[in-house]
Amino acid sequence: MRRQLVHAVDAAPVSAQIAAGVAEQLPVDDHSVDIVVCFLVLCSVRDVPRALSEIRRVLRPGGRLVLAEHVRGTGLRALAQSAISPLNRHFAGGCRSDRRTVEALDIAGFEIMALEEIAGPGRFSPTAPVVACTATPRLTGQLPATGHEAPGTMLR
Numbered sequence: 001m002r003r004q005l006v007h008a009v010d011a012a013p014v015s016a017q018i019a020a021g022v023a024e025q026l027p028v029d030d031h032s033v034d035i036v037v038c039f040l041v042l043c044s045v046r047d048v049p050r051a052l053s054e055i056r057r058v059l060r061p062g063g064r065l066v067l068a069e070h071v072r073g074t075g076l077r078a079l080a081q082s083a084i085s086p087l088n089r090h091f092a093g094g095c096r097s098d099r100r101t102v103e104a105l106d107i108a109g110f111e112i113m114a115l116e117e118i119a120g121p122g123r124f125s126p127t128a129p130v131v132a133c134t135a136t137p138r139l140t141g142q143l144p145a146t147g148h149e150a151p152g153t154m155l156r
């Protein structure tokens, strides 16, 4: 995949850099990024809250997170996704089939600006539905309380 990225960057009409790193520790300065794009990656990161906190850290005020991710469905599909998630994780490089990614965005302090299901459940697939979403960090003081804050904790 990195090889493909190198080719794409070489051919790009604008200058671009590739930086190695993981979502939980982005090698990027605070508030220095206009847009973060996640395409089928939050299903596989080890620590989603930490990754989303990193994305908040690097985004400029008014910056956008644009993502397309498969998420946990509803009803029987959701139960089946949870049942097979450990197996899927084992055989698909850590991919969890039952992540509540949109809910995780809200908890992490993102405001959802647009949300669309781009691949519906259809026939059974553990990696459906797929949603496309644009979100922006909520302004200071607008994080929902999780109930786990220490007394006196300021929500940011």
Ligand SMILES: C[S@@+](CC[C@H](N)C(=O)[O-])C[C@H]1O[C@@H](n2cnc3c(N)ncnc32)[C@H](O)[C@@H]1O
Pocket: 001, 021, 022, 023, 024, 039, 040, 041, 043, 044, 045, 046, 047, 093, 094, 095
């Ligand atoms: C389901 S694959 C999708 C790959 C690619 N986005 C695509 O659409 O073909 C999930 C990807 O997440 C990457 N990944 C797993 N944990 C990660 C982390 N902590 N930080 C960044 N990427 C991670 C894996 O290396 C893998 O390439």
